[in-house]
Amino acid sequence: MKADATFQAPPPGARPDWTIDQGWEAYSDAEHQVWITLYERQTALLPGRACDAFLRGLDALDLHRTGIPDFARVNEELSRLTGWSVVAVPGLVPDDVFFDHLANRRFPAGQFIRKPQELDYLQEPDIFHDVFGHVPMLTDPVFADYMQAYGKGGQRALGFGHLHNLARLYWYTVEFGLMETAAGLRIYGAGIVSSYSESRFALDDPSPNRLGFDLERVMRTPYRIDDFQQVYFVVPALQTLLDVTVETDFAPLYARLETASDIPIAAIEPADRVFTRGTQAYANAGGRTAA
Ligand SMILES: C[C@H](O)[C@H](O)[C@H]1CNc2nc(N)[nH]c(=O)c2N1
Ligand SMILES: N[C@@H](Cc1ccccc1)C(=O)O
Numbered sequence: 001m002k003a004d005a006t007f008q009a010p011p012p013g014a015r016p017d018w019t020i021d022q023g024w025e026a027y028s029d030a031e032h033q034v035w036i037t038l039y040e041r042q043t044a045l046l047p048g049r050a051c052d053a054f055l056r057g058l059d060a061l062d063l064h065r066t067g068i069p070d071f072a073r074v075n076e077e078l079s080r081l082t083g084w085s086v087v088a089v090p091g092l093v094p095d096d097v098f099f100d101h102l103a104n105r106r107f108p109a110g111q112f113i114r115k116p117q118e119l120d121y122l123q124e125p126d127i128f129h130d131v132f133g134h135v136p137m138l139t140d141p142v143f144a145d146y147m148q149a150y151g152k153g154g155q156r157a158l159g160f161g162h163l164h165n166l167a168r169l170y171w172y173t174v175e176f177g178l179m180e181t182a183a184g185l186r187i188y189g190a191g192i193v194s195s196y197s198e199s200r201f202a203l204d205d206p207s208p209n210r211l212g213f214d215l216e217r218v219m220r221t222p223y224r225i226d227d228f229q230q231v232y233f234v235v236p237a238l239q240t241l242l243d244v245t246v247e248t249d250f251a252p253l254y255a256r257l258e259t260a261s262d263i264p265i266a267a268i269e270p271a272d273r274v275f276t277r278g279t280q281a282y283a284n285a286g287g288r289t290a291a
């Protein structure tokens with residue numbers, strides 16, 4: 001289901017808000033096995049790589065090794081912790097629908113799971129990316145508030161015609177964010193923690209730039225949806241991310257962005273705080289199509 005302008009009505013069987021029943025009883029043994037394989041690979045890799053909030057959330061929700069989690073069970077704990085819940089959707093939903101869910105502390109998660117032959121690369125977010133990647137962070141009170149604020153900000157950005165700028169903020173934080181900690185850089189972005197290869201690449205590979213997070217800078221930086229990122233942005237703490245985004249009125253920022261040029265994806269600007277000056281070797285060699 002592509003969330004493009006030609007398909008804005010919910011598919012047959014979905015509710016007006018695009019949600020569907022998870023239908024947990026209907027997952028096959030093979031589908032549960034895909035979850036278990038992915039879960040075990042990631043949980044072996046993530047201690048020392050994912051941030052504490054993610055690892056704590058993973059423990060708290062007990063997204064068990066025994067198969068695809070039942071949203072009803074996850075929601076008991078999640079709603080108790082931060083008032084968030086997970087709702088099932090058929091795939092990508094239109095932007096306004098997505099933001100309405102977030103603004104009401106509902107996270108729309110794909111109901112389907114990837115096929116065993118596509119463990120490592122997906123076009124559309126499946127239940128593993130959405131639930132394993134995103135939901136643990138929603139147990140953190142600060143991140144929980146950030147996601148809700150983002151949903152409200154999304155509604156506002158649509159009104160200003162600046163969703164493309166706000167989408168970059170989501171991409172470089174919620175999906176591909178890194179955090180600076182006393183123990184070193186850690187991952188909090190869902191696109192990284194749910195990926196076996198990128199959870200190593202994002203922290204260890206000499207190729208990508210790793211730069212300090214700056215709101216306007218991020219909103220001027222395009223991103224890649226087809227391969228590992230060429231730049232990651234590092235926040236000092238989740239609280240800092242929440243504070244700057246909530247305290248900044250984006251309206252004047254959007255107005256400035258009308259005339260500001262995009263920053264080339266691999267560029268380093270004089271004002272950037274540089275954690276890693278990447279070689280860009282991976283991207284320059286052609287990325288995943290060359291590998
Ligand atoms: C910009 C916006 O955040 C993005 O395009 C939305 C659209 N619809 C979505 N729908 C689902 N199910 N999951 C998503 O992450 C998104 N992302
Ligand atoms: N402060 C933003 C809203 C927002 C908050 C948090 C994250 C993203 C956006 C605005 O004025 O539009």
Ligand SMILES: [Fe+2]
Binds near residue numbers: 125133134
């Ligand atoms: Fe995602």
